[in-house]
Amino acid sequence: DAGITQSPRYKITETGRQVTLMCHQTWSHSYMFWYRQDLGHGLRLIYYSAAADITDKGEVPDGYVVSRSKTENFPLTLESATRSQTSVYFCASSEDSYNEQFFGPGTRLTVL
Amino acid sequence: ILNVEQSPQSLHVQEGDSTNFTCSFPSSNFYALHWYRWETAKSPEALFVMTLNGDEKKKGRISATLNTKEGYSYLYIKGSQPEDSATYLCAFSDSWGKLQFGAGTQVVVTP
Numbered sequence: 622d623a624g625i626t627q628s629p630r631y632k633i634t635e636t637g638r639q640v641t642l643m644c645h646q647t648w649s650h651s652y653m654f655w656y657r658q659d660l661g662h663g664l665r666l667i668y669y670s671a672a673a674d675i676t677d678k679g680e681v682p683d684g685y686v687v688s689r690s691k692t693e694n695f696p697l698t699l700e701s702a703t704r705s706q707t708s709v710y711f712c713a714s715s716e717d718s719y720n721e722q723f724f725g726p727g728t729r730l731t732v733l
Numbered sequence: 734i735l736n737v738e739q740s741p742q743s744l745h746v747q748e749g750d751s752t753n754f755t756c757s758f759p760s761s762n763f764y765a766l767h768w769y770r771w772e773t774a775k776s777p778e779a780l781f782v783m784t785l786n787g788d789e790k791k792k793g794r795i796s797a798t799l800n801t802k803e804g805y806s807y808l809y810i811k812g813s814q815p816e817d818s819a820t821y822l823c824a825f826s827d828s829w830g831k832l833q834f835g836a837g838t839q840v841v842v843t844p
Contacts, residue, residue: 652830654830654831654832656834661836662836663822663834663835663836663837664777664822664824664832664834665834666831666832666833669829669830669831671829671830677829679831680833711776711777715830717830718826718828718829718830719764719765719782719784719826719830720782720830721767721779721782722767722779722830722832723779724776724777724778725776726775726776727776
């Protein structure tokens, strides 16, 4: 399917476990982003990537790791999940730094 | 961390009425301002990306203006319809495309 997809859509895990959220886009967009949705804060940027093998921190990167070995994939890993990481995570992509971003459907993560 | 503020936090509009709301952002080091529409249980969808002072963009009944010198943007909805009910987000972009979002204005249009 064309577009941007995220998997899983829902995930329940326990404190201390490692979790990986997947993001895949079919447009060959250079830029990809991970956001989390938090009450009172709206959407906050976790990490972004300007191209394969180029990543950098956003506003709230602590506790997260990203990689981008292929243009189309941008996985987000929570190394040791904490309850404060319970959130809805959105992946987005854009053609260039000045273009609109296209958002995936989101992954709802609950850390018990 | 920049301060992107949106007001009001929420507003209720009667069907057919027009409305507008504000996004304010730091006027220094401006690169671009984005507007997104976010319906409940869906993902944000881009409305506009604005880069130039004085920019005006329009999509159907929705339009936006930009003042980079004073650091604000207005979003207007003309003749509101129930399908316009959503949260409208603005976001300040740096040159890397990193977005700093405001908390949004929730619009509820009642028939």
